[in-house]
Amino acid sequence: LFIVVVAVNSTLLTINAGDYIFYTDWAWTSYTVFSISQTLMLIVGATYYLTFTGVPGTATYYALIMTVFTWIAKAAWFSLGYPYDFIVTPVWLPSAMLLDLVYWATKKNKHSLILFGGVLVGMSLPLFNMVNLITVADPLETAFKYPRPTLPPYMTPIEPQVGKFYNSPVALGAGAGAVLGCTFAALGCKLNT
Numbered sequence: 001l002f003i004v005v006v007a008v009n010s011t012l013l014t015i016n017a018g019d020y021i022f023y024t025d026w027a028w029t030s031y032t033v034f035s036i037s038q039t040l041m042l043i044v045g046a047t048y049y050l051t052f053t054g055v056p057g058t059a060t061y062y063a064l065i066m067t068v069f070t071w072i073a074k075a076a077w078f079s080l081g082y083p084y085d086f087i088v089t090p091v092w093l094p095s096a097m098l099l100d101l102v103y104w105a106t107k108k109n110k111h112s113l114i115l116f117g118g119v120l121v122g123m124s125l126p127l128f129n130m131v132n133l134i135t136v137a138d139p140l141e142t143a144f145k146y147p148r149p150t151l152p153p154y155m156t157p158i159e160p161q162v163g164k165f166y167n168s169p170v171a172l173g174a175g176a177g178a179v180l181g182c183t184f185a186a187l188g189c190k191l192n193t
Helices: 003-015 026-054 058-079 094-107 110-134 139-145 170-192
Strands: none
Touching: 026 058, 026 094, 026 110, 026 170, 058 094, 094 110, 110 170
16 A cells, blocks of 8 residues: 555656647757656655565556556546647656666665666666657647647746757756666665665
8 A cells, every 4th residue: 555655646746747748849858857857756766665675576566556547647637628649658667677677686785776776767767758758749739729828937938948958858868867866766775774
């Protein structure tokens, strides 16, 4: 029950990390930020439960719960008329599998889990998250189809930063994720002590 409760909360915190429809001008910047947020939410919870149970496979189970709950939540939004015409891909699962693999391959060595697992999840999730971005409907078309005349100030489109981050949000997300992933993997392990 406890693992389900935490996975639900993780899902709530990452529920919009993949909703690029209304980020027309800032799609790539949002992509980088959301990739990092997803990486950190996944790794801290998955590492915590992995070291808590000591059973390789727990991280993947954690990611599976997040995926299923995200599907349920986004299906509910779709039924309310929210413009989702794509299936949110289970981007957390492959990264969580890598985390399990590291834990298993290093014979449950926590330091290896933090270093290798953190880097692998941080570098892989932005790549898998690209699938989410590719499956999104054309943002401009959707924006015209579902106009939002009462956008809050922080959502008001501004000029895109062309060339920022060398036009490589995956590389930026992977680099930042690899560094932060280790930190948050350490936090996940620390929660058990």
